[in-house]
Amino acid sequence: MTAPEFSRLERIDTIGEGEREVSISATQEERAALAARFELKSIDRLDGVFRLRRDAAGVVARGRVRAAVVQSCVVTDDPLPVTVDEPVALRFVAEDAPDADEIELNEDSLDTMGFDGAAIDLGEAAAETMALALDPFPRGPNAAAALREAGVISEEEAKPLGALAGLKAQLEKRQP
Incomplete structure (x- = not known):
């Protein structure tokens, strides 16, 4: 598996039961690589602020992802500047955890992301959050x-x- 373009690993042994805030920002090179991956004209900014804490099921990350991107109009290919300001509510679950595939969902459930058991990747979480917040078929004024x-x-x-x-x-x- 290829390493993510924007990786910010947080070791599990540094995350306790009390909340800890972590801020991340993508570099110009990371943003360019992510723009290619997500077929965007550019990503001018990608930042995330996460409050992390451990619980019985894994690591909970809550916060916000903010980005400034330029998408292409699907009709004209004109550049469309877009801002993203998206709340994040994730639970990182160890991929080798028992019953990792059988998580019951309720109205308070968090989206889940797997991790290797040693570290979570907040950069990849921010990149995926940004990508999911974008309009998949953007249309410009023309x-x-x-x-x-x-x-x-x-x-x-x-x-x-x-x-x-x-x-x-x-x-x-x-x-x-």
Whole structure:
């Protein structure tokens, strides 16, 4: 397995039952590598602040991930600046822990990430949080005009025409 582009390992033996705050920031090189991985034009900033504590099931990390990225419009490829300010609530569970695959979920459940038992990776957690917060199909202000120019109709335009086309076909069948 390839090492993550943005790795900030926190050893488990440094995390106690009381909360400890950890702040991380990606370097320019790490941001460039993550931008390539997530197919972004650029990542101008990626920071995370986590409050860590151990519990019986693993390590709980709560905090925020903030980022400034530039995505590409899926229609025009125009650059779209986007900011991310996402809360984080994770439980890191040792991959070799008994019953690691059988975690009961309730309304207070945290998203889980596996770790090797020795250290958790807050950098990868921040990168994944940022990526999940982004619109997978971003459209810029020129997207609708470009689609119209290419002859693509909107969903709103297609629905009435589709219904009328079905009615027209039924009427044609009835006429002798």
